Amino acid sequence: MTAVDVHYVVEGSPDGPPVLLSGSLGSDLRMWAPQVAALTTAGYRVVRYDQRGHGRSPVPPGPYSLADLGADVLALLDRLQIRRAHFVGLSLGGMVGMWVGQYAPHRLHTLTLCCTSAELGPPSGWADRAATVRAEGTGAVAEAAVQRWFTPQWRAAHPERTRDFQDMIASTPAEGYAACCAAIETMDLTARLPKISAPTLVVAGADDPATPPAHAQRIADAVPLARLEIIGPAAHLANVEQPGIVNDLILGHLKENS
Template sequence: MSAVAVHHRVDGPAEAPALLMINSLGADLSMWEPQLPALTGRFRVIRYDARGHGRSPVPPGRYALADLGRDALALLDRLGVGRAHVCGLSLGGMTAMWLAAHAPERVDRLLLFCTSALLGPPSGWAERAATVRAAGTGAVAGAVVDRWLTPAYAAAHPAERDRLREMIAATPAPGYAGACAAIEEMDLRPDLPRIVAPTLVVAGADDPATPPEHGAAIAAAVPGARLEVVPAAAHLASWEQAGAANRLILEALDG
């Protein structure tokens, strides 16, 4: 499948180092808002909606991780960015790993949040895609946001929980289902030893979707990578523990 021109936004100084931030399944580029105050003074922050999400085109059919990776490369090309730091969460982290393995000359430093190199079983992703195609993304939005946030955070911040649930429910059903197929078919384990970018892997201590052992497996396979586990954080650790996430991002990019 050919690359699509994804909807994007750029914040920060034009002359600053580029930082590409890649979203989770079911998210649009607003998921990185808690990072902007800490990052946009020092980086050219590039956010975008993956194909099938937000305001980006929604190609029909199943997507592959390579499709998502080529979309990201095409975006960098359109912006005239030869090389960038890359930060991704969940499906965004999977896309980031694909980029680092298949286009290493384009990736400076790699930051992987709450993600996995193999996230089975495949039948689970096929079933979720079928549910979304039949009943819409709203049918899974509540369960998804319950994995994104710890119960304590969701109870203390009901407006944020509702906002995130609405973001998931607004994702076009064909796009969400197409991206489920990318995870269903994904196995990045053979690619990990080929990654040469300095890599930080961040896991949420209470993440039920990609538990810390998934991050530990990535860190063990990527040469020189290190793992950080953020306490009191579920799957959307960058949102729930924004202060800790921002500190880790800045430390990794300043290292």
């Protein structure tokens, strides 16, 4: 479990309560653009970062574990001299948030888990996807991923943004993507969910084929201070497809637990 110095940007009030935004497999920090204005206007200090192997972060040789990705978060908080943060994670980012909540609970003020899972099998599916990406590059999985990320209606209404997200996936380093697939392949956070002590908001997309609402329900049932919100129409990147609703839910959660 060796941390790397991930790429990040900080926006908003330097003295505001810190909110860390952690993204999905195949994304970079641009996926959180719909949340920045709402959070900074409300007075928060917003930190977005690229997972290791993604965007402008380093790409160490894989495989990675969830503990590696969690260690990157703790190292980033240390670099920014942030003792405790509000953590918002989607998909892989939510898995990282659950790991931090289980193994470093003192670093979290609140936890928001969007469109994620504590156990996302079958493992063979992630091994197969990693093998495809290593052989053919991330462009080979980009179109299928975007179809999971957004409902058909959203894609039809936003063709240019859909292409931008497909290009984002295709530009992800193959080794970084495949190595993060391994982190999901070997992940099982279910047994330690009751150890998460931070007030937790769990958000599910009603139309999410990647992490359906049942996965969110399982998390919300096991985390002591959790509540569940299912929103729609929304697929996997609910923060992009329904930014107004997601922003209101996040801000309400932060304010209730400030």
